[in-house]
Amino acid sequence: MELRFTEEETAFRQEVRDFIRTSLPSHISERLRLGYPPTKQDVVTWQRILNRKGWATYKWPKEYGGCDWSPAQRMIFQDENLLGHAPEVNSFNITMIGPVLIQFGTPAQKERFIARCANLDDWWCQGFSEPGSGSDLASLKTAAVRNGDEYVVNGQKIWTSTAHHADWIFALVRTNPQARKPQEGISFLLIDMKTPGITVRPIISIDGSHHFNEVFFDNVRVPVSQRVYEENKGWDVAKFLLGNERTGIARLGKSLARLHDMRELAPQLRAHGGSLLDDPGFRERIAALEVRAKALEITQLRVVSKMMQKSDGKPDPFSSLLKIKGSELNQDTSEMVMDAVGPLAMPDWARELDKLSSEGSNDPRIGPDWAGYAAAPYLMHRASTIAGGTTEIQKNILNKAVLRL
Amino acid sequence: MDFDLTEDQRLLNDSIARLLADRYAFDARRGYIKSAQGWSQEMWDKYAELGLLGLPFSEDYGGFGGNAVDVMMVMEAFGKNLVLEPYLATVVLGGTAIRLAGTEAQKGDLLPRIVDGSLKLAFAHSEQQARYDLSDVMTTATKDGAGWVLEGAKSVVFHGDCADTLVVSARTAGDRMDPAGLTLFLVPATTPGVARRGYAMRDGTRAAEISLSGVKLGADAVLGTVGKAMGTIEHVTQAGIAAMAAEAVGACEAAHDMTLEYLRTRVQFGRPIGQNQVLQHKAADMLIEVEQARSMAMLAAMMVDESDAAERARNISMAKVGVGQSGRFVTQTAVQLHGGIGMTEEYAVGHYFRRVMAFEHVWGDSAYHLGLLADQVA
Ligand SMILES: Cc1cc2nc3c(=O)[nH]c(=O)nc-3n(C[C@H](O)[C@H](O)[C@H](O)COP(=O)(O)OP(=O)(O)OC[C@H]3O[C@@H](n4cnc5c(N)ncnc54)[C@H](O)[C@@H]3O)c2cc1C
Ligand SMILES: Cc1cc2nc3c(=O)[nH]c(=O)nc-3n(C[C@H](O)[C@H](O)[C@H](O)COP(=O)(O)OP(=O)(O)OC[C@H]3O[C@@H](n4cnc5c(N)ncnc54)[C@H](O)[C@@H]3O)c2cc1C
Numbered sequence: 001m002e003l004r005f006t007e008e009e010t011a012f013r014q015e016v017r018d019f020i021r022t023s024l025p026s027h028i029s030e031r032l033r034l035g036y037p038p039t040k041q042d043v044v045t046w047q048r049i050l051n052r053k054g055w056a057t058y059k060w061p062k063e064y065g066g067c068d069w070s071p072a073q074r075m076i077f078q079d080e081n082l083l084g085h086a087p088e089v090n091s092f093n094i095t096m097i098g099p100v101l102i103q104f105g106t107p108a109q110k111e112r113f114i115a116r117c118a119n120l121d122d123w124w125c126q127g128f129s130e131p132g133s134g135s136d137l138a139s140l141k142t143a144a145v146r147n148g149d150e151y152v153v154n155g156q157k158i159w160t161s162t163a164h165h166a167d168w169i170f171a172l173v174r175t176n177p178q179a180r181k182p183q184e185g186i187s188f189l190l191i192d193m194k195t196p197g198i199t200v201r202p203i204i205s206i207d208g209s210h211h212f213n214e215v216f217f218d219n220v221r222v223p224v225s226q227r228v229y230e231e232n233k234g235w236d237v238a239k240f241l242l243g244n245e246r247t248g249i250a251r252l253g254k255s256l257a258r259l260h261d262m263r264e265l266a267p268q269l270r271a272h273g274g275s276l277l278d279d280p281g282f283r284e285r286i287a288a289l290e291v292r293a294k295a296l297e298i299t300q301l302r303v304v305s306k307m308m309q310k311s312d313g314k315p316d317p318f319s320s321l322l323k324i325k326g327s328e329l330n331q332d333t334s335e336m337v338m339d340a341v342g343p344l345a346m347p348d349w350a351r352e353l354d355k356l357s358s359e360g361s362n363d364p365r366i367g368p369d370w371a372g373y374a375a376a377p378y379l380m381h382r383a384s385t386i387a388g389g390t391t392e393i394q395k396n397i398l399n400k401a402v403l404r405l
Numbered sequence: 406m407d408f409d410l411t412e413d414q415r416l417l418n419d420s421i422a423r424l425l426a427d428r429y430a431f432d433a434r435r436g437y438i439k440s441a442q443g444w445s446q447e448m449w450d451k452y453a454e455l456g457l458l459g460l461p462f463s464e465d466y467g468g469f470g471g472n473a474v475d476v477m478m479v480m481e482a483f484g485k486n487l488v489l490e491p492y493l494a495t496v497v498l499g500g501t502a503i504r505l506a507g508t509e510a511q512k513g514d515l516l517p518r519i520v521d522g523s524l525k526l527a528f529a530h531s532e533q534q535a536r537y538d539l540s541d542v543m544t545t546a547t548k549d550g551a552g553w554v555l556e557g558a559k560s561v562v563f564h565g566d567c568a569d570t571l572v573v574s575a576r577t578a579g580d581r582m583d584p585a586g587l588t589l590f591l592v593p594a595t596t597p598g599v600a601r602r603g604y605a606m607r608d609g610t611r612a613a614e615i616s617l618s619g620v621k622l623g624a625d626a627v628l629g630t631v632g633k634a635m636g637t638i639e640h641v642t643q644a645g646i647a648a649m650a651a652e653a654v655g656a657c658e659a660a661h662d663m664t665l666e667y668l669r670t671r672v673q674f675g676r677p678i679g680q681n682q683v684l685q686h687k688a689a690d691m692l693i694e695v696e697q698a699r700s701m702a703m704l705a706a707m708m709v710d711e712s713d714a715a716e717r718a719r720n721i722s723m724a725k726v727g728v729g730q731s732g733r734f735v736t737q738t739a740v741q742l743h744g745g746i747g748m749t750e751e752y753a754v755g756h757y758f759r760r761v762m763a764f765e766h767v768w769g770d771s772a773y774h775l776g777l778l779a780d781q782v783a
Binding site for chain 2 (some may be wrong): 026068086129132133134135136139156159178203204205206208269270271272276279280281282285339342343344345346347348367368373379382383385386387390391392395
């Protein structure tokens, strides 16, 4: 047991930090530092820079462009990205569909999609949830009926993040409504978003942003060659994917970055006649969050080490623990930022920005730069304990897989 | 001790509930938000008709001689329906300032116009640099013959964009943080040198940034005693806290009701999600917090007219903490138990959540008031 970083690891951290400092365009890091979400172009730009360096797909097996990094290196890399205010790579590509194709794809599918996936030449989105099937995903109804070497897909997906940016969607569809168990009648399809019969309708989130969508399928024809793995075995693929999604979702670095940046911000804010950083209550709040972040950091290292040692491809139920604690920490650190900013976090900057740009003015500011986006991450992070399987469902998973009560 | 409403209060409560059920459905509200001023003039006229605008003012000025408990009732109903009109700004904040500090002439001139709906007010006190420190005022008022000239800027002024008259605090003496040396002024919004930029808040209500440059006022613009406004400012914000606490309780109650309905009707895994005990317990926790918050909002209402300023401040701080903490829990949990739909603009739960968030971030959040209370632990 050794918790200190080795000299090599410390050198690696410096290498990553230097690379980000010299390669990340400053207009992107500046926008993210202020709390704004990255634009589609920001994500594409950064993922391509990383991919050229060979780092976009570090988690993948070596023969597919992976880096063979240790758990500590992986964590260092993620933290440095978030601390350096770099956009995250598109997780639908890197954490979800890439590993799925590597594990389950045919040689032709790998040939066609994997390199483009790594370079974000194709933007992927995830078509799992439906209006009647959220936590109970296996009850999904979107139907795919086999017709020669095509499936004809009819139905609806919902909460599809970034579908409006996407070139491709990977979707779970029902191919056998008569199966003994609902899980046994599901297949996993890759669908070109340009296929006739697909309609994307925006859903506006509580932070005013357009993040997710409804996606409608009306007689959409999908070649059978775009099915991943066997017909009616899509649930196995989905379980593999969801396990990976959970592990990636802790986003500890984001919480760390907020705690780090708060030291710069709090001295500029007032409380009880002094600065907010002098306020004992606020200092304790930062300290308590840092304790939680430290515990999660070590737990994450333990879970990732264990997962790398076994290679059966099955998700580790402890990834649920990372998801629960990581999402709560993101909620609570973003709440800290909003609370620190206080009244100036309440004006709806996003809406102002839209309105002003339509009026031809370009100064949306109300108060200092850091105030404008202080509430949006807090609002959007309420979804962290919902998306990717709710906290309640993660606890059910822990119970089933570990406690067995 | 008596926690029951009087017969008159019950009748009024019913008429408000009926009016809002009729005219303030969630979709109607969305229409009001989209309109240019962001709220409904027609509803404002209805409130005047019903007597809501005159509730806390004495009969001498055309009011109904009610008290903070009456206001609590109105605000709770407004919270349930997420009402957008400038009631808090006009009746509670502006109205309290005039009621407490106005001369007979000022009261006689202004209060009847609040009551009949023709005068809208805003309380322009907070400034960008101040966060929650009430005495942190940089706006200045300097003597100009018999009158005054105002220079400075006010920030996140509730309904500052539509107000006809602003109640503006300015420094007539002392340093930036000095509680002494503050004076309140009545400033018609059309006075040269007043510039306003209105915007929507995260919860859909309106506010404004207001700049004051070379704003010339007559001697009769002073509200209260020159240099001695701090007590009034505190009292006005306390009345605001009490009113908004009641509104937050209404919002929490509505969010809880919606959640219960959702737990009964949303089916996953072949049964209503409310059959999962973990969600039943969450709903029970919400109920507990709604009731605790309600108790604290009642405390605040009963303390608004307390004459012992220290006692009043201490209890209002307790209420701010209690309602703030319970409100966060209730509305965050409401979103969680709704899953994805709770995260959307088109569904009411997210709006209740943001209204409570707005309550938390004005006149000191729960952490700030806990700090004030902690200072008094001896
Ligand atoms: C921001 C965001 C982005 C998303 N992006 C995508 C995406 O890109 N692609 C995609 O396919 N989906 C996406 N989702 C959907 C997400 O996976 C679902 O919202 C989630 O699985 C919950 O489903 P639901 O919303 O239908 O809630 P429900 O399943 O209806 O749950 C409602 C409440 O009931 C609880 N509950 C349900 N069943 C149980 C039980 N058995 N025991 C205890 N509690 C229970 C839940 O925990 C929740 O609190 C996204 C969601 C959000 C919020
Ligand atoms: C200090 C003390 C004094 C007491 N005095 C008296 C007395 O004077 N007279 C007397 O008759 N009894 C007395 N009791 C007994 C007391 O009423 C019982 O301990 C209590 O009702 C719980 O029963 P139990 O101990 O059998 O625990 P159990 O009922 O076995 O419960 C064990 C745990 O399971 C939980 N649990 C059980 N059922 C459910 C459910 N359906 N859903 C969720 N959780 C559940 C409980 O909350 C508890 O956490 C006393 C107990 C204590 C600790």
